[in-house]
Amino acid sequence: xxxxxxxxxxxGPAPLALLSFYVALAVALLVVDARFRALEVVRQxxxxxxxxxxxxxxxxxxxxxxxxxxxxSLVRLQDENAQLKRARLENVATLLRSQQVEVENERLRxxxxxxxxxxxxxxxxxxxxxxxxxxxxxxxxxKGQQDKVVAGQPVIDDAGIVGQVTRVFPFVAEVTLxxxxxxxxxxxxxxxxxxxxxxxxxxxxxxxxxxxxxADVQNGDVLVTxxxxxIFPAGFPVAKVVHIESDTAYSFARIFCVPLAAVEHFSEVxxxxxxxxxxxxxxxxxxxxxxxxxxSGRSGQAKKKRLKKD
Amino acid sequence: MQTSYSSSRILLPVRPWFIGFxxxxxxxxxxxxxxxxxxxxxxxxxxxxxxxxxxxxxVGMGLAFVFGLVMDVADASLLGQHALAYVLAAYGGAALxxxxxxxxxxxxxxxxxxxxxxxxxxxxAVWAVVGADFPGMAYLLGPLFATLLxxxxxxxLLLPQHQAVDRDDxxxx
Numbered sequence: 432x433x434x435x436x437x438x439x440x441x442x443g444p445a446p447l448a449l450l451s452f453y454v455a456l457a458v459a460l461l462v463v464d465a466r467f468r469a470l471e472v473v474r475q476x477x478x479x480x481x482x483x484x485x486x487x488x489x490x491x492x493x494x495x496x497x498x499x500x501x502x503x504s505l506v507r508l509q510d511e512n513a514q515l516k517r518a519r520l521e522n523v524a525t526l527l528r529s530q531q532v533e534v535e536n537e538r539l540r541x542x543x544x545x546x547x548x549x550x551x552x553x554x555x556x557x558x559x560x561x562x563x564x565x566x567x568x569x570x571x572x573x574k575g576q577q578d579k580v581v582a583g584q585p586v587i588d589d590a591g592i593v594g595q596v597t598r599v600f601p602f603v604a605e606v607t608l609x610x611x612x613x614x615x616x617x618x619x620x621x622x623x624x625x626x627x628x629x630x631x632x633x634x635x636x637x638x639x640x641x642x643x644x645x646a647d648v649q650n651g652d653v654l655v656t657x658x659x660x661x662i663f664p665a666g667f668p669v670a671k672v673v674h675i676e677s678d679t680a681y682s683f684a685r686i687f688c689v690p691l692a693a694v695e696h697f698s699e700v701x702x703x704x705x706x707x708x709x710x711x712x713x714x715x716x717x718x719x720x721x722x723x724x725x726x727s728g729r730s731g732q733a734k735k736k737r738l739k740k741d
Numbered sequence: 742m743q744t745s746y747s748s749s750r751i752l753l754p755v756r757p758w759f760i761g762f763x764x765x766x767x768x769x770x771x772x773x774x775x776x777x778x779x780x781x782x783x784x785x786x787x788x789x790x791x792x793x794x795x796x797x798x799x800v801g802m803g804l805a806f807v808f809g810l811v812m813d814v815a816d817a818s819l820l821g822q823h824a825l826a827y828v829l830a831a832y833g834g835a836a837l838x839x840x841x842x843x844x845x846x847x848x849x850x851x852x853x854x855x856x857x858x859x860x861x862x863x864x865x866a867v868w869a870v871v872g873a874d875f876p877g878m879a880y881l882l883g884p885l886f887a888t889l890l891x892x893x894x895x896x897x898l899l900l901p902q903h904q905a906v907d908r909d910d911x912x913x914x
Contacts, residue, residue, distance in 0.1 A: 446802075446832060446835060446836065449801070449802050449803075449832075450802060450828065450829075450832045453802045453803070453805075453806050453824075453828040454825060454828060454829070456806070456821075456824075457806070457809070457821040457824045457825035457828060458821065458825065459821075460810075460820045460821030460824065461819055461820065461821040461822065461825065461867060463820075464819050464820040464821060465819055465871055470820050473820065474814050474820065477810060477811060477814040478814050480811065481811055481814050481815040484768065484769065484772060484815075485772045485815055487769065487772075488769045488770075488772035488773050488774075489772070489773075489774060491773075492773070492774055560772075560774055561774070562816050562817045562818070569817045571817075598817070605817055612873060612874075633873065633874060634874075
């Protein structure tokens, strides 16, 4: 039996052993988070500490913002007020007509036996801050589990779709913007009714994919949600086409769009209530179930995965 | 307590609460809405490297890991992304601490730059594996700016340790 001399200084495990332990732990966390998305509990626990601190860090900015608006000149406010009043008057005519048109539309749809368009409602939320990471096009809003926000809810502002709630914490929620690389929105071109899916590029722009090179899409075309995914209600503006590249080497055109909503700016947004799940007819449902995930597209899978997380 | 190249003066031992305070301040600075400006350094990475070079016995990989996780949650990035980067930086800082402290401040900064660059590159690698594009060279400007801050940061953070052992009201500092 050989005796080891007692250590003079207690230093704990060797640095290299510690390093390999922590690196292994971090890599394991990365894999579990990226592949299985099973660490939401850990995230929520840590967020109880980080969100108050983040809030604290944003207090000075808010203070300057408030101070700025406090000292805003009276004239400018009066101007703005007058402008808003004028805009309201101008909109009243359209609004009144649209209410009547909506009722008429509903009646006609009923007559035709088409499913009625659902009313959408929601709750207003304030954007707290945006993520620091240049990769993550995400914002954090001040409504969470306490306000019954669930993952998957669409988020809009006064001009169009902003994004989708992807993570919910007790008091705040994380919204993935439509410009995020992982976000896809099913859309249709207003002018032609052409349906497709628009993907975020991660650079503040979006790309309309799977459109044939000879399809009728022009610069300035407005894309609205098609509502086919059962998540985003139909008819909300999403983006505007700004640039079209059609290369004969590819069968699809490359169509770049910019979001219509003030996606990258701080403002108030509205979280729409989740739509009730669509019920398929018996025969169709059994067919879909038997086919399984094989037939559903990539974007559909991604969306389902995202929904499953909550 | 380390003697440096420029002076053989023995500093006071650092107070652990001061390290905690500076790290938390760095966390707050990281949380500021400065993401729109280019070349804002990752303050937490800078502070973790600083303390792991100065006090490798007090600030180690465990602390770096915890702060990394906090940053991951706050940034909505993949869990473990910042943690991995910070742990590697802390290890590098501790391993090189004897050597780095031997040099004058300017050359110390030069040796710290690769560590800070490593923090960004590890995060780039993580994102590349997940499948994201390169965000542009501006992403790598942050470490450069942090490196320029190294001498002044050293001066500032070592001020508490430069105080006299026995207080004398008639002597400044």
